Amino acid sequence: MGCQVIIFLSPLLCCCCLMISLVGADFTPVDNYLINCGSKSNTTIDNRLFVGDLTKPRFLSLDSSPKSSPISLSDPNPSPNLPTIYNTARVFPRGGSATYRVSIKKVGIHLVRLHFWPFNSQNYNLSTAVFSASVNGYSLFHGFSASKPLLREFILRVNSDDVEIVFTPEGELGFGFVNGIEVISAPDNLILDYGVLSIGPNGMKEYKNLSYRVLESVHRINVGGLKLTPFNDTLWRTWIPDDDYLVLQSAAKRVNSTHTPNYKPSGASREIAPDNVYMTAQEMNKDNDTAFADFNITWNFPVIDHVQYLVRLHFCDIVSIGLNQLYFNVFVNGFMAYKDLDLSTLTFHTLASPYYVDFIVGMDHSGPIQVSVGPSSLSTTLKKNAILNGVEIMKVVNSKVTGTGHKEQKVWVVLGSVLVSIAVLSVVLLAVLLMLKCRRKPKPAESSGWTPLRAPIGSFYSRVTESVASPRNGLNGLKIPFEEILFATNNFDRSLIIGSGGFGMVYKGILRDGTKVAVKRGMPGSRQGLPEFQTEISVLSKIRHRHLVSMVGYCEEQSEMILAYEYMEKGPLKKHLYGSGLPALSWKQRLDICIGAARGLHYLHTGFAQGIIHRDVKSTNILLDESYVAKVADFGLSRAGPCLDQTHVSTGVKGSFGYLDPEYFRRQQLTDKSDVYSFGVVLLEVLCARPAVDPLLAREQVNLAEWALEFQEKGLLEEIIDPQLKGQIKPSSLKKFADTAQKCLADYSVDRPTMGDVLWNLEYALQVQESQATSETNESSVTFTSELSTNRVVSHVPSNVQPIEDTSDEKLEVEAPIDDLVTTAQAFKACYGRRNLLPNSGVASMIYDVESNQERARRVTVLWEHGPGV
Ligand SMILES: *[C@@H]1O[C@H](CO)[C@@H](O)[C@H](O)[C@H]1NC(C)=O
Ligand SMILES: *[C@@H]1O[C@H](CO)[C@@H](O)[C@H](O)[C@H]1NC(C)=O
Ligand SMILES: *[C@@H]1O[C@H](CO)[C@@H](O)[C@H](O)[C@H]1NC(C)=O
Ligand SMILES: *[C@@H]1O[C@H](CO)[C@@H](O)[C@H](O)[C@H]1NC(C)=O
Numbered sequence: 120m121g122c123q124v125i126i127f128l129s130p131l132l133c134c135c136c137l138m139i140s141l142v143g144a145d146f147t148p149v150d151n152y153l154i155n156c157g158s159k160s161n162t163t164i165d166n167r168l169f170v171g172d173l174t175k176p177r178f179l180s181l182d183s184s185p186k187s188s189p190i191s192l193s194d195p196n197p198s199p200n201l202p203t204i205y206n207t208a209r210v211f212p213r214g215g216s217a218t219y220r221v222s223i224k225k226v227g228i229h230l231v232r233l234h235f236w237p238f239n240s241q242n243y244n245l246s247t248a249v250f251s252a253s254v255n256g257y258s259l260f261h262g263f264s265a266s267k268p269l270l271r272e273f274i275l276r277v278n279s280d281d282v283e284i285v286f287t288p289e290g291e292l293g294f295g296f297v298n299g300i301e302v303i304s305a306p307d308n309l310i311l312d313y314g315v316l317s318i319g320p321n322g323m324k325e326y327k328n329l330s331y332r333v334l335e336s337v338h339r340i341n342v343g344g345l346k347l348t349p350f351n352d353t354l355w356r357t358w359i360p361d362d363d364y365l366v367l368q369s370a371a372k373r374v375n376s377t378h379t380p381n382y383k384p385s386g387a388s389r390e391i392a393p394d395n396v397y398m399t400a401q402e403m404n405k406d407n408d409t410a411f412a413d414f415n416i417t418w419n420f421p422v423i424d425h426v427q428y429l430v431r432l433h434f435c436d437i438v439s440i441g442l443n444q445l446y447f448n449v450f451v452n453g454f455m456a457y458k459d460l461d462l463s464t465l466t467f468h469t470l471a472s473p474y475y476v477d478f479i480v481g482m483d484h485s486g487p488i489q490v491s492v493g494p495s496s497l498s499t500t501l502k503k504n505a506i507l508n509g510v511e512i513m514k515v516v517n518s519k520v521t522g523t524g525h526k527e528q529k530v531w532v533v534l535g536s537v538l539v540s541i542a543v544l545s546v547v548l549l550a551v552l553l554m555l556k557c558r559r560k561p562k563p564a565e566s567s568g569w570t571p572l573r574a575p576i577g578s579f580y581s582r583v584t585e586s587v588a589s590p591r592n593g594l595n596g597l598k599i600p601f602e603e604i605l606f607a608t609n610n611f612d613r614s615l616i617i618g619s620g621g622f623g624m625v626y627k628g629i630l631r632d633g634t635k636v637a638v639k640r641g642m643p644g645s646r647q648g649l650p651e652f653q654t655e656i657s658v659l660s661k662i663r664h665r666h667l668v669s670m671v672g673y674c675e676e677q678s679e680m681i682l683a684y685e686y687m688e689k690g691p692l693k694k695h696l697y698g699s700g701l702p703a704l705s706w707k708q709r710l711d712i713c714i715g716a717a718r719g720l721h722y723l724h725t726g727f728a729q730g731i732i733h734r735d736v737k738s739t740n741i742l743l744d745e746s747y748v749a750k751v752a753d754f755g756l757s758r759a760g761p762c763l764d765q766t767h768v769s770t771g772v773k774g775s776f777g778y779l780d781p782e783y784f785r786r787q788q789l790t791d792k793s794d795v796y797s798f799g800v801v802l803l804e805v806l807c808a809r810p811a812v813d814p815l816l817a818r819e820q821v822n823l824a825e826w827a828l829e830f831q832e833k834g835l836l837e838e839i840i841d842p843q844l845k846g847q848i849k850p851s852s853l854k855k856f857a858d859t860a861q862k863c864l865a866d867y868s869v870d871r872p873t874m875g876d877v878l879w880n881l882e883y884a885l886q887v888q889e890s891q892a893t894s895e896t897n898e899s900s901v902t903f904t905s906e907l908s909t910n911r912v913v914s915h916v917p918s919n920v921q922p923i924e925d926t927s928d929e930k931l932e933v934e935a936p937i938d939d940l941v942t943t944a945q946a947f948k949a950c951y952g953r954r955n956l957l958p959n960s961g962v963a964s965m966i967y968d969v970e971s972n973q974e975r976a977r978r979v980t981v982l983w984e985h986g987p988g989v
């Protein structure tokens with residue numbers, strides 16, 4: 120009882136979390152210092168209060184050497200349209216340096232903005248100033264002269280409890296000045312250390328420790344859009360349109376969207392770039408008659424030579440009407456930076472979801488930074504396109520510490536040492552605990568850091584028992600070192616490629632211990648997918664089923680996202696049906712394969728609290744092992760099932776042409792019945808040995824489902840079945856099979872059977888085929904094996920087995936504690952022994968206790984047929 124309540128609650132919790140994360144508030148910086156330099160008064164710009172530094176606010180201390188105390192200056196002829204912070208300035212005369220110091224509440228990434236407006240006043244012509252500046256010991260610039268109004272923005276990590284900005288006049292007559300200062304804490308994910316690639320003539324390399332560099336913003340472009348002012352940006356940045364940087368204006372066409380972007384927790388956030396950047400873009404201009412020509416859209420951004428730059432490109436697919444339609448290439452300085460970029464995959468199947476990538480371009484480059492986007496060879500002719508939504512270019516400031524400079528605060532040293540002691544203590548404690556544990560338990564089999572988990576082979580029942588591995592410990596054990604992956608795939612040898620998909624390439628590999636694996640490598644650089652990838656792993660690691668291709672391990676080193684699956688010797692089912700010249704499968708083999716696949720899918724749909732919908736059931740996703748056991752593959756990116764009182768998941772259409780549930784297509788609502796529809800198409804493929812869609816055939820034959828249903832309705836299905844099967848199939852078996860396929864293909868999902876029903880019907884089709892083969896006369900005795908002596912087993916019926924449903928003619932459902940599972944099924948065979956019970960017909964689903972993450976009980980459905988035996 121209790122556990123069922125928990126099952127009910129868990130989707131509720133998940134939905135709530137989702138809603139909370141969607142209604143995120145605007146960003147409020149913890150540290151937010153806005154200083155109006157050289158002024159006695161506070162002034163407000165864009166709702167932001169700049170505090171005059173002459174009011175001597177408590178948070179600010181302005182030190183200087185005694186000889187050269189700073190002078191405050193005001194513009195005698197202020198321009199009336201100008202924000203008032205530009206009417207005053209602080210001037211730092213020759214002979215020493217001056218320091219602004221503010222205290223910091225939150226360590227981490229901060230923005231430091233310096234405003235310069237060179238006016239002319241008294242003895243000072245500010246345009247002639249020459250000076251340098253540093254922050255916390257990091258030099259920002261040298262020999263700087265502001266000949267025109269300028270805002271310089273720096274992004275850096277602050278690890279101390281204050282920020283010191285030091286201005287030092289340079290040269291004989293030099294002096295320094297500043298009009299305004301901003302010190303703002305930024306979200307720490309603004310600059311991330313992982314997933315940054317440096318790109319240059321020597322290829323791509325991982326770039327480390329980006330967040331430890333000082334960056335200066337150089338260009339910030341809202342591609343295809345309007346100018347965005349600080350008022351439009353949660354971090355008060357300014358974004359300008361791209362027109363001046365386009366190399367060939369006529370190559371690009373502006374597009375915009377009226378919908379706010381689908382921000383996802385793992386992708387870009389509003390602080391990475393505001394809505395307006397992602398809602399506008401440039402796409403390929405195909406208005407000219409050269410509609411089918413390949414061309415790039417190219418932008419040139421002027422920069423100073425021989426310095427490293429961070430190039431951040433923002434994308435959001437606002438041009439596609441469906442998922443997985445847009446593939447394009449991205450070039451930086453003429454180097455391929457991203458091949459076949461597929462935003463649908465990178466954003467985990469959400470359209471209009473913001474995404475960004477970071478590249479570092481090298482010192483060895485001279486001339487402007489060139490960014491190009493162009494169509495990929497994967498796009499179909501009509502869908503050829505390429506987009507760009509935003510660009511930021513930041514200079515990597517040579518971040519040598521100048522002099523002794525700034526001291527990190529003592530507090531941190533103290534705190535640090537406390538932390539170290541705690542860490543040491545915990546390590547010791549852990550070691551002791553581990554030793555105790557090891558002594559108590561025999562050491563589990565363990566090789567070089569990871570243990571391949573293979574699908575347990577065994578009875579239907581025993582394998583379900585295995586399916587609940589301890590989730591957390593299991594994960595580390597599944598890690599595969601990148602080196603091992605390189606070894607297994609011979610450095611991703613192209614000759615070992617056995618497939619490719621939206622996710623990336625699939626390679627055949629052999630691990631050092633001889634295990635054959637299929638290695639799926641995610642596209643390099645897709646950093647934002649990392650959290651999803653990790654969720655994926657934790658889900659996959661929990662799914663163990665004889666009829667689901669299981670994960671052997673994963674690798675996430677060096678910004679790689681790699682999954683290794685058990686290798687399926689005989690490949691996809693499709694290959695064994697048509698087009699490859701392989702020997703034809705017998706009817707029994709085909710039934711066994713369909714039954715296996717149906718079991719796998721049934722388990723996905725019912726084996727978890729939320730259920731998992733596969734979304735791409737087709738004959739290429741059903742794989743066969745060396746003994747032709749069918750396993751369903753590629754359920755990794757499947758969505759979890761419906762939430763709470765919803766009966767469907769609303770989502771963009773994904774799936775393969777010819778297999779797509781018409782209702783899903785019409786209403787974009789996903790239910791497990793969509794899988795049932797696709798499976799119906801697979802059943803017809805198996806029966807007729809032809810593709811789901813064959814454009815080369817006559818019009819009425821192109822779509823297998825339509826064509827076969829027509830024959831089925833006329834009762835002529837036999838005419839179109841695989842000629843190789845002729846004479847093999849018993850009419851009753853064919854009828855059951857064809858009826859099942861027909862029901863699966865019902866137009867409305869409510870009319871379709873569940874996967875459990877499909878499974879039962881297929882079992883039945885096999886049963887009929889088998890029974891007639893062995894004994895034509897005695898139909899009632901087909902199912903019982905001699906080892907089940909009725910009397911003996913009946914005594915094993917557990918007392919705590921409770922029937923829950925006995926309404927159907929064809930099945931009985933009971934619920935039993937997990938330990939009694941096998942006996943339960945056997946017992947029911949015995950109890951109902953006088954009916955035509957079908958062998959292996961128990962369908963078990965788990966009752967899951969979410970809190971303890973453990974299985975509590977198992978629901979068993981036992982199937983029988985009314986027959987002469989009753
Ligand atoms: C300026 O703003 C600061 C901070 O809000 C405040 O403490 C101070 O009194 C204000 N000064 C004037 C002159 O309004
Ligand atoms: C200030 O200095 C700049 C640069 O030397 C010069 O071009 C400008 O004419 C000067 N302005 C005045 C008012 O002297
Ligand atoms: C990156 O940062 C870590 C931690 O501060 C440091 O140990 C490491 O040496 C740095 N690596 C490089 C290449 O700077
Ligand atoms: C940006 O903010 C200004 C106000 O400063 C507003 O008038 C304008 O409409 C905003 N632009 C966009 C694209 O939201």
Ligand SMILES: *[C@@H]1O[C@H](CO)[C@@H](O)[C@H](O)[C@H]1NC(C)=O
Pocket residue numbers: 343344345374375376399
């Ligand atoms: C969006 O596109 C429409 C029509 O092309 C145009 O009128 C409008 O100005 C665009 N809006 C933006 C923000 O670019």
Ligand SMILES: *[C@@H]1O[C@H](CO)[C@@H](O)[C@H](O)[C@H]1NC(C)=O
Pocket residue numbers: 369404406407
């Ligand atoms: C077509 O291309 C030419 C140059 O190749 C350009 O001048 C013209 O404006 C383009 N037409 C359109 C509609 O973009």
Ligand SMILES: *[C@@H]1O[C@H](CO)[C@@H](O)[C@H](O)[C@H]1NC(C)=O
Pocket residue numbers: 413414415450452453454491493
């Ligand atoms: C796009 O630009 C890249 C890099 O400059 C170049 O290699 C590629 O050939 C261009 N593609 C087209 C279609 O012009």
